[in-house]
Amino acid sequence: MCLPPSSVAVVLxxxxxxxxxxxxxxxxxxxxxxxxxxxxxxxxxxxxxLRDLDLPRPExxxxxxxxxxxxxxxxSLGQLDAAFAEDRPAAVVVQGDTNATLAGALAANAREIPxxxxxxxxxxxxxxxxxxxxxxxxxxxxxLLCAATGENVANLRAESLAEDRIELTGNTVVxxxxxxxxxGAARAALLAAHGLRPDAYVLATxxxxxxxxxxxxxxxxxxxLDRIARAGTPVLFPMHPRTRAAVERFGLDGLLERLAxxxxxxxxxxxxxxxxxxxxxxxxxxxxxxxxxxxxxLLVVRRSTERPEAVAAGFAALVRPGEELGTxxxxxxxxxPERLARLAATPxxxxxxxASARIAALTAALAGPAGRQALPSAA
Ligand code: UDP
Numbered sequence: 483m484c485l486p487p488s489s490v491a492v493v494l495x496x497x498x499x500x501x502x503x504x505x506x507x508x509x510x511x512x513x514x515x516x517x518x519x520x521x522x523x524x525x526x527x528x529x530x531x532l533r534d535l536d537l538p539r540p541e542x543x544x545x546x547x548x549x550x551x552x553x554x555x556x557x558s559l560g561q562l563d564a565a566f567a568e569d570r571p572a573a574v575v576v577q578g579d580t581n582a583t584l585a586g587a588l589a590a591n592a593r594e595i596p597x598x599x600x601x602x603x604x605x606x607x608x609x610x611x612x613x614x615x616x617x618x619x620x621x622x623x624x625x626l627l628c629a630a631t632g633e634n635v636a637n638l639r640a641e642s643l644a645e646d647r648i649e650l651t652g653n654t655v656v657x658x659x660x661x662x663x664x665x666g667a668a669r670a671a672l673l674a675a676h677g678l679r680p681d682a683y684v685l686a687t688x689x690x691x692x693x694x695x696x697x698x699x700x701x702x703x704x705x706x707l708d709r710i711a712r713a714g715t716p717v718l719f720p721m722h723p724r725t726r727a728a729v730e731r732f733g734l735d736g737l738l739e740r741l742a743x744x745x746x747x748x749x750x751x752x753x754x755x756x757x758x759x760x761x762x763x764x765x766x767x768x769x770x771x772x773x774x775x776x777x778x779x780l781l782v783v784r785r786s787t788e789r790p791e792a793v794a795a796g797f798a799a800l801v802r803p804g805e806e807l808g809t810x811x812x813x814x815x816x817x818x819p820e821r822l823a824r825l826a827a828t829p830x831x832x833x834x835x836x837a838s839a840r841i842a843a844l845t846a847a848l849a850g851p852a853g854r855q856a857l858p859s860a861a
Contacts (some may be wrong), residue, residue, distance in 0.1 A: 485513035485846055491571035493562065493589070495521030495546070495582025497531060499767045501749060503577050504535040505657045506600065509842035510768035514851075515571060515774075516540040519558040519582040526746045534748055535662070541565065546729065551581055551612055559592075566593050572849035577601055578767075579617035579788075587620040596848045600841060602627035603634030606788035614727060614788070626848050626857065628841050630832055631791055636763050652833020653839045655768065659775040660835060662750050671755040676718060676742065676755070681818055683810070684715055685755050686763040689722035693765050693783055696811070697732035700725070702804035704737035705781055707763065709808055711740035715815060718742045718755060760818045761811060773797050774830035778823055779814055783807055784802045791831035796824070 490513045494503055507514045518540035522528055532540070543561045546554050558581070566574075566589055574590035576583045576598040590597040602621050606614050621627055621638060630653035638648050664672065673680060686707055694701050711717045719741040721729075726745075730737060742797045745753070753772065756762055762773055762780040770789045773780040780798040792798040801807045814821060849855035854860050 484574065485510070485849055486737035487512045488515040488569075489513050489572040490518055490575060490845060490849055491515045491566070491573070491586075491590075492575045493517045493519065493582060493586030494577065494580075495558070495585075497522060497746075498525050498766075499577050499580060499582065500528065500531040500535060500545075501658055501768060502654050503575070503600065504537060505539055505654045505661070505838035506575065506841050506845075509838045510845065511567050513846075514538060517543070517562065517565065517586070519543045519554070519562075519585060520545075521554055521558075521580060521582050521627075523547050525676040530748050534750060535658075546824055554581040555588075555651055559588055562586060562589035563592060566590070566595060571595055572652050573598060573845055575600060575845060577622070579604065579613035581612075581808075583620055584616045587623050591623040596626070596780060596853060597624045598626045598841070598845050598848065599624035600628045600629065601630055601634075601671075602623055602648070603629040603636075603638040604788040605637045606786040608786040611786075617788070625854060628837075628844070630837070633791060641707065646854070646857070649840070649844055649857070649859060651844070652835075653771060653772040654776055654838045654841070655745065656830060656832050656835040659753060659772055660754055663753045663776075664750050665755060668750075669757060672751060672754045673758060678716060678718065678755075678758070680758040680823060681760050682715070682762045683759055684710055684717045684763060684815075685759040686717055687722065687769065688763075688765050688783060689724050690765040690784065692785060694725050694728040697734065699803050700728050700732060701734055701737065703763075703807065704729075704734055704741075704810065706804065706808040708737050708740050710811055713812075715760070716742060718744070718759075720744045720747045720752070722746060734818060760822075761814055763807070763811065771830075771832050774832060775841035776861050777828070779824070779825060781807060781810055781814070795828055796830050797828070 546557045573596045576586040577597040627648045628651040707717050757776045765783045770792045774797045782800050
């Protein structure tokens with residue numbers, strides 16, 4: 483990459499951003515200036531991911547984690563503005579829809595620094611989700627919108643975003659999964675360490691407010707996982723810190739007794755475990771993409787999704803917590819071999835594994851002297 487060292491600020495603050503931006507940061511090489519807002523800053527959610535994904539040491543903002551949304555955005559924005567005033571980047575890159583994404587975007591916008599949004603154009607059309615507001619706002623101030631799929635491009639066009647700002651790049655998830663998935667021997671050892679057999683267990687994660695904010699919703703998810711485990715299929719449940727706090731707050735510990743509960747696991751381990759699960763159950767955004775690369779079925783415990791591609795391609799289905807989750811889980815587990823064979827033959831809708839190379843080249847063009855004029859769609 484022929485860009486000056488540390489000239490592209492990559493702003494992030496959470497686990498999924500570290501995962502999806504890792505291949506782009508590697509492409510940008512020493513042009514990367516990594517800034518972590520500290521939104522999720524601890525060993526399990528960030529430290530381990532920085533190391534395992536071989537990422538450079540970030541500049542770390544202070545006083546952001548643990549605040550309500552406006553406080554996180556305000557704290558991050560003030561510090562980013564000061565950092566960009568002192569040392570102006572040639573471009574700023576953000577990814578996804580977190581508070582860190584929005585703060586990075588507003589900081590770039592305030593100082594008229596070219597802004598790249600990776601994973602532009604996702605829409606759940608669910609205005610109750612703060613992430614939906616974050617992604618809409620970020621798309622509208624970005625100079626380069628890197629859309630992962632044709633559906634994402636269509637969403638941007640429907641909001642009248644200028645055609646010359648939109649590029650169809652694919653999603654960096656494809657290459658990060660391919661690179662980080664442990665090899666067969668390591669996966670076999672991982673499953674053995676958890677006492678699991680391939681294609682014979684459920685891997686579950688939940689952490690979104692819609693599933694953890696009330697005892698009813700969280701209780702309904704956990705009761706169905708408990709029922710699956712009682713029926714004889716092991717359920718591995720790496721618990722997000724927010725979910726652990728909610729279980730304690732609502733006194734739902736009893737529903738965990740039959741589940742194999744761990745803390746959040748490292749990325750390679752998560753992929754290794756997901757790669758051999760008979761069924762994934764999750765409300766995560768990233769897992770909806772990863773399941774298409776790994777060829778595994780996923781029940782998405784959400785009322786809406788900004789990623790309809792996995793559902794359309796037959797990898798995933800949206801379910802409500804409670805009976806609907808249990809009924810579909812039992813149905814899908816009853817035809818595991820046929821389902822896995824079908825999914826193994828279905829291509830991922832998220833691209834060809836070259837998204838990060840495309841985004842890096844586009845970012846370099848935008849950061850160069852010709853700016854937007856150097857982008858292919860502006861020609
Ligand atoms: N993940 C992980 N360890 C875990 C659970 C999830 O590495 O114990 C990964 C998962 O593979 C995905 C990312 O974390 O890439 C998703 O993060 P999260 O669910 O926090 O955010 P979302 O994707 O919903 O924005």
